[in-house]
Amino acid sequence: MSMQSHLTELEKKHQALEQEINDCLTHPAVDDLRIVELKRKKLLVKDEIERLRHNDSASVH
Numbered sequence: 314m315s316m317q318s319h320l321t322e323l324e325k326k327h328q329a330l331e332q333e334i335n336d337c338l339t340h341p342a343v344d345d346l347r348i349v350e351l352k353r354k355k356l357l358v359k360d361e362i363e364r365l366r367h368n369d370s371a372s373v374h
Contacts, residue, residue: 316369323362330355 334351337343 316365320362320365323358323365327355327358327362330358 330351334348334355337348337351
């Protein structure tokens with residue numbers, strides 16, 4: 314998998330997690346721990362995206 318396609322997949326996953334978090338926040342019956350777990354996953358994906366972008370830009374120079 315190329316770096317760009319991997320980044321694209323991670324960005325899609327990040328957006329899907331964002332949508333799932335928003336959906337959970339609109340339903341009061343959703344467990345708070347579920348929301349915390351989704352936010353943690355979203356942050357991990359964001360960190361991975363940033364790490365890959367940083368490594369990619371560092372390798373260009």
